Amino acid sequence: MISTVIVAFSMFSAIPMPQTEWTNKSxxxxxxxxxxxxxVIGALVCLWRFVCLRMEFSEWILAAGICVLPVLVTGGIHLDxxxxxxxxxxxxxxxxxKLQILKDPHxxxxxxxxxGCYFIAQLALAVTAAQMQADLTALAFGYCISRSLSGLAVASFPLAKNSGLAYTFAEYADKKKVRTFLAVLAAVLCVLCCICCGKKGIGVSIAAIGTFLYYRFRLIGKFGGLSxxxxxxxxxxxxxxxxAAVVLTEYL
Structure with missing residues (x-):
């Protein structure tokens, strides 16, 4: 169990982890x-919001943390x-x-x-959320929901090639159990998010599921599978x- 968590954090985060052997079991x-x-990202974002409000920092400083903290935790692997x-x-x-371009390191x-467009949009939304003093609990749930759905996709969707990171994790995964666990986890997290956060939770859940459906039925088809x-x-x-859902629900 511990080695499994270490493998996940070693691959998908920049958090220092003890060295462990990557085996079929782990x-x-x-x-x-x-x-x-x-x-971890959700907890840090909520903690950062608490500190900024308590210290009466500028909304821009709070917004910068919302944008930067996920990158610091993940090391930018998803941005790549x-x-x-x-x-x-x-x-x-x-x-x-397209697949050849994906492999190009440049x-x-x-x-x-x-x-650039991504960070401008993210910063604009984060500043708006900060100015509204929006509760970020739903977004904290969202970071877990997005990764549950991402893992579910790797264990479920057809793969574009027989190499690479997605192939490695899909190849070694106990796909049936992983799919079941992550599907149930994503559903439970969405329900809890809606119960705990009301309309923000509903908005975040709809945003996550909507992105997932587009990902499955439109984007992956352009590449012949997942990578x-x-x-x-x-x-x-x-x-x-x-x-964006957190901000928009503030107007409802």
Whole structure:
């Protein structure tokens, strides 16, 4: 159990972890521990909000923390996938060419453009949420929900290639048990989010599920299957839309 959590945090976060051997046993349920990284991010974001309000920091400082904390915890692994996917989509090439672009380690112009747009939108939403003193509990739930759905996708969706990060975790996973666990966890988290956070919880849950459905039925079809880069795109877009839901529900 401990080795499984260590493997998940070693791969999907920048949090220092003790060294452990990556074996079939430790990899089998590593995807099940993926949402724990979301729990860490959610706790830090809520703690940062508490500190900023208590110390009467500027809304911009609070907003900057909302944008930066997830990157600090994850080490930017999902942003890397977001950038690669942006380059591939902007190429408007066939599936094979898109997959080649995903493998290219260089950052293209469209990746830089979309990354800039992403952070501008995220910062604008975060500043608005800070100015409204919006409760971020629903967003904290959202970080766990997005990773539950991402892990579910890796264990369930067809893969674009027989190599890479997504393939490695999918290949070693006990897919049936992982799918069941993550599907139930995502459902439970959505229900708890709605109960605890009211309309914000409903908004965050709808944003997460809506992004997941687009991811499954539109985006993955463009690449012939799932890859680690597409999984990163999903996590980033899910976080952005969940933050938008938190802001929008303040107006309802």
């Amino acid at each position: 990899m089998r349920y590593a995807l099940c521990a993926f949402p724990l990284i979301g729990a 996938g977001f950038c690669d996917t942006a380059d591939a989509l902007a190429s408007h090439q066939d599936t094979e060419k 950052m293209g112009a469209f990746a830089a453009i979309w990354l 680690g880069d597409l999984a990163g795109w999903f996590v980033q877009m899910c976080e952005l839309f969940m933050l």
